[in-house]
Amino acid sequence: MNKSDTAEVYAWTESGPVYSPASLEDVKNIELLKTACRTKHLFLPDKPQIVRVIYSLFFGKKNKIDYRIGKPSVIPRNFIRQEPWEIEYLYMLAHYSKVGILETGRFNGGSTLISALANNKVKIHSIDFDPQDDAFLINLLDQMKIGKNLNIITGDSQKTKYDSINEIDLLFVDADHSKEGCLNDMVNWWDNLVKGGHMIMHDCYFGCEVQDAVLEFISKYNVEIIVSPYKSHEHRRYPQGSFCHLIKK
């Protein structure tokens, strides 16, 4: 990673720092992506104050977090199945990728869009055996004039290798959330990940089998832990949400 003059550091790792936004362009891109974040854990100020007060009085905030996102954009609301703070974290890791990015689990293509907007230089591979609507995703990418570096694969991510996927320095695991499925994804792509490369697992929290998979994985593989897998089910309260972040040693 090259440090920009304006970059702040999220975390120091043995392989170097993990940076937060480094330019106004990044900030604008992240704000745009956040307009399409998952809203189920957010208490959005998009209703009149009186309605919000009455709602809170009767229902509380249902454990939602007060959050402000921009007006709906070209990207549909809830298109990206991530919290706003997770979007920002993944965007920055994708932005600084120098070798290649691979995601398991595309669904709508929310995380695909994050990587494509963050990085137009490295190859970005996305695998899903049952994506929602790739035609819509491709049209959206065309509209936004991004995604020429994308390799969209429809197929299995757990036990299959693809000739088009070589070395990567960012692996985003967000496909099968069972213990076996998540572990298979991590093991299947471990050899493609270069030393110093990043692994992010989504939904790594108490009560989700992804956490069990990550705990077994870190007991066997040589990794540095950047964002701990030991999270309670209140994952939205953590700065990096439900992400666990590892670096290959």
Ligand SMILES: C[S@@+](CC[C@H](N)C(=O)[O-])C[C@H]1O[C@@H](n2cnc3c(N)ncnc32)[C@H](O)[C@@H]1O
């Ligand atoms: C949680 S969604 C992905 C969300 C997306 N990453 C995002 O951030 O918006 C999980 C996806 O994983 C896919 N999936 C599950 N098991 C898979 C497997 N073995 N191989 C490939 N894709 C798989 C499902 O079809 C589903 O679309």
